[in-house]
Amino acid sequence: MPNEPSTTPSQRRKPVSTAPIPANTAMRFRWWRETVMLRGLWLLVGGLSPERASALGRRIMRFIGPHSAKHRHVRANLAIMCPERSKTEIEALSRQVWGSLGATLAEFVHLDTLTNTVTDTPAIEVVCENTDADFLAHRKPCIFVAAHLGNWELSSWGIQHFGYPVDVVYKPQDNPRLDALVMPRRQRLGCGLVPVRNAVRNLMKSLKQGRSVGLHVDVRVEDAPLSPFAGLEAATTTMPAWLARKFECDIVPVHTERVGDARFRVILHPSIPWRDATTGEPKSIELLTAEMNEAVAGLIRRVPGQWLCTKRRWPKKAMQERGAYS
Template sequence: MTQFIFGNSLKDKLNRWPVVRNTIWKIEAIVLTVLLRILSWLPVAKASSIGAYLGRALGTRIAKHQMVITNLSLAFPEKSVPEIEQLAGDVWANGGAVVAEFANIKKICRSDRLKIAVAGYIEGFNRKDRPVILVTAHFSNWEIAAAAAGRMVQPLSAPFTPPNNPYLGRMLSAHRQALGVNLLARDVSIRPLFKQIAGGHSIAFIMDQRVDSGKPVPFMGMDKMTTLVPARLGLRFNCEIVPVRAERLSPANYLITFYPPVVADDDDAGEEERALQVTTKINQLFESWIRERPQEWFCASRRWPKIRKNKSLS
């Protein structure tokens, strides 16, 4: 969290003083635990609204705010500086609501606050012997999207990157048990995912991040280094590749839509080319969601490898 708030430079400094680093890590975990506990005592919608207020108030004052500004400026070059500033504040408000809703995730997932729609026929939802690949983005509330996915397919696994703070990681993992998802610490190798699918597990991916080991795929008018792993797995194991969208209807109320499976344009092309075709379609779908509701796209990490200065922001 310190790295998120103050930037990468602090991470290097803290690593030189392990005792100080561990103390800060413990304080972070305690503060977030207390905050989530307080929010869990409040009515769900009220907690979400408070989280949105705090997210806007605090997010616009931390180091990562400039990255949100940069990403939005690149994605929406037609918008003015004041429009980008307003939109960035809205992004932080959504992020704050996500944190607050995390405190009440069990209540949300086990009530009519979570609505699910399936757009079209998805064979893997009706056959336990056919795993599916689920793909989504950091959009609206991706934690709720994972919970909805856990309702539709079981067993379900999802790779994730644990936080640097191990105390925080343990606390977050305990809360995420309500999702019904088996979390896999992200590995540089694809082999653990092979084993999961071979064992009958569906796999869920969040794939709007920049992945330097990926391939350049168009996204928001520019090439973004994008992972092809979800598409490769789907093609290799003949799994349907299903996009999942979360939409915030009101504070702590969601519609989760499972879209029809994405398929390659050319069945005769090689596996790598088909994986690229599928990933391009996924990025296009994500882009359409973001353009429709840009305030719900959480983009606090760098999305493109080279930053073009479209605007002068101060």
């Protein structure tokens, strides 16, 4: 079995936080502070409409985010992803990133309303740009790949709404208190949730049962092979490619685009076939991963101000050589 990045679908049991418990007092205080802030935000927006909650969350984080230590990573990641943008434009996009994150955090309180389809004005539009006959007929499970765009939590809902039961890999919050707050609301989306640690067996089980699987592949995976991503080699999970070859499933990019306050468009994109259309031979894991990265980078470039990129995506040295942190 090739190197497997830590990822796999769960057995539809209630996920339990695997976040470590810190011994460090400063860390405990920081986690307590983060939890109080999120509880406070939810208390503040809980009585508002989804639209007003989204707008308020965006305004709050557009103010707070640029003052955080992670702001430098947001700017650097955007500088690599959008090399044609000026520093002024990158700074403006960075503030949009924080605003989108704030809106997403506020929208957690209103997930039931956002996913309600019994209404004349649904909050989520699902658009299929995939014309593959097998995909449209739901003949086989798929491996859905996404970036953290818009309210990325809604991608799994859109996939299911289109007719594909799906199990989604997730990484527990480093802060177990935050994890305990977020998980019950995330579970309301109805998808299977697979902890990233030792996910492989569960993902394989899901595919064997005819369920699709979903992974967010725009984040750095430690010790993973390097693959081109937005013109620069990046440590990238090869799990989607490995599963695609093993189960003869296509990879389908998907992303959620924010089109207004508490209004979204989930777009299902053309499939990335697991085998070569000319020879019929399986594509290599390296080629499939590169094609996946190219597709995902394209999605991010459509709405770079909605990309959650608060952690360094590429090798530090390579980013510094590109002047991303200057």
